[in-house]
């Protein structure tokens with residue numbers, strides 16, 4: 001062995017190029033089969049009827065809100081809007097799995113997380129129209145919501161800038177010995193930004209309690225994922241030591257995120273002194 005910076009290495013006498021580390025695609029975890037039946041090897045747990053109804057009603061509200069504001073944008077009443085069409089479950093299920101103390105650093109396609117936390121339709125409208133009640137005082141483009149009260153950082157326009165910021169927020173939670181985590185959302189497009197890799201390495205070395213929630217919808221405007229990355233999928237984040245990666249199936253997210261949470265959220269901290 002040789003004591004090399006970063007760890008011990010053994011010697012070899014052959015000069016070979018090494019094969020790619022991640023040869024196979026990460027499989028997609030699911031808890032329900034194609035017919036809606038429970039997959040018994042999974043960690044399926046029934047949610048209460050009350051919670052299920054609240055989630056369903058939030059998903060419908062999100063769709064209706066999108067329809068109204070998207071049409072308002074098409075009519076020229078507001079300058080910009082983005083819908084969460086087809087990603088309602090990603091929004092609401094992940095929000096339901098978190099606790100209110102967990103800090104959210106969003107992209108722009110997760111207003112449902114804010115809705116779940118209690119941001120009112122009037123508050124959404126205030127931001128979109130940039131009126132005097134808008135928390136950003138009309139200085140941001142529409143859809144750049146944010147709420148101090150709800151632990152929801154203001155949406156960042158430049159793709160992936162929220163990722164290293166989320167690690168910083170998570171690291172501060174760890175230093176303050178808080179029993180909470182940070183979550184950051186981003187698209188498949190964000191994975192080819194330098195900030196994505198910087199954030200993963202930052203999280204790995206600080207062991208910060210952070211969830212990187214990649215919404216892989218196959219496209220970054222007109223760029224398909226095939227032109228976005230050459231790794232097998234966005235979950236290749238696991239090549240950063242200490243980062244656990246898993247591909248999830250969108251309609252079954254609540255349980256899957258709940259399963260992930262104990263891995264990131266610290267349970268008990270020893271109190272010193």
Ligand SMILES: Cc1ncc(C[n+]2csc(CCOP(=O)(O)OP(=O)(O)O)c2C)c(N)n1
Pocket residue numbers: 109157158159186187188189190215217219220221
């Ligand atoms: C640094 C940077 N580059 C380019 C853009 C322009 N832009 C806005 S959205 C977007 C696509 C992002 O795609 P993805 O992250 O997959 O999210 P999706 O819209 O699919 O949810 C791009 C390239 C930007 N906002 N910031």
Ligand SMILES: [Mg+2]
Pocket residue numbers: 187188189215216217218219220221
């Ligand atoms: Mg995308």
